[in-house]
Amino acid sequence: MGEDTSDFLVRQFGKAPAVIVGFFILVVGLYLQLKARRYSRWIYWFAVVMVSVFGTMAADVLHLGLGIPYLVSTIFFLVLLILVFWLWNRSEGTLSIASITTQRRELFYWASVLTTFALGTAAGDMTAHTLKWGFLSSGVIFGIAFFLPGLAYLTLKFGPVLAFWISYIITRPFGASFADWFGADKVKGGIGYGFGKTALVLTAAILVMVAFTTKEKVQSKLKD
Numbered sequence: 001m002g003e004d005t006s007d008f009l010v011r012q013f014g015k016a017p018a019v020i021v022g023f024f025i026l027v028v029g030l031y032l033q034l035k036a037r038r039y040s041r042w043i044y045w046f047a048v049v050m051v052s053v054f055g056t057m058a059a060d061v062l063h064l065g066l067g068i069p070y071l072v073s074t075i076f077f078l079v080l081l082i083l084v085f086w087l088w089n090r091s092e093g094t095l096s097i098a099s100i101t102t103q104r105r106e107l108f109y110w111a112s113v114l115t116t117f118a119l120g121t122a123a124g125d126m127t128a129h130t131l132k133w134g135f136l137s138s139g140v141i142f143g144i145a146f147f148l149p150g151l152a153y154l155t156l157k158f159g160p161v162l163a164f165w166i167s168y169i170i171t172r173p174f175g176a177s178f179a180d181w182f183g184a185d186k187v188k189g190g191i192g193y194g195f196g197k198t199a200l201v202l203t204a205a206i207l208v209m210v211a212f213t214t215k216e217k218v219q220s221k222l223k224d
Contacts, residue, residue, distance in 0.1 A: 022050070055120070060121065062122070135177050
């Protein structure tokens with residue numbers, strides 16, 4: 001959803017206005033999340049959605065705005081993510097999301113997520129364009145890779161926290177590749193459904209799933 005929303009906004013309003021507005025709404029989303037005294041599904045997922053949109057914009061700015069090759073931007077965001085994880089682990093002693101009980105840990109978490117989304121966009125574009133795998137093949141390959149850390153955890157006793165973060169990172173290029181495949185024109189390797197239409201469908205899907213989990217939580221409390 002973030003991939004296609006970003007592409008749609010940039011094409012409709014131009015790079016600079018879209019990035020500025022995207023950054024402003026991202027700040028609003030993170031502000032609401034950090035100020036919330038208790039977990040709110042709607043606030044949390046609003047923040048995630050805005051991180052996904054702006055993360056795409058951040059990656060696209062390096063390539064489309066500054067002309068930096070996809071391979072270089074992918075390596076840059078990978079190194080940046082490793083640095084964030086290193087600082088997080090050095091400061092808090094763990095990268096487990098179950099341990100996010102302070103605002104400082106939450107700031108590390110959101111820095112990781114934002115960098116992850118930017119990395120995923122750059123990696124998906126790199127495999128599709130630089131390596132010439134195309135959107136669909138890239139999506140399939142990333143989809144397969146998504147399951148490998150979990151499989152290693154179940155069969156080889158691979159670290160659960162590391163397995164989680166590797167799979168989490170892969171979800172971004174996986175989703176971005178299929179989003180581009182649906183939204184991009186046929187001459188560019190997509191099926192031509194359109195970025196705007198695809199973004200609307202995926203936004204609706206997110207709203208339905210968040211509403212469903214909220215309903216399930218309410219029903220669970222009533223039963224308790």
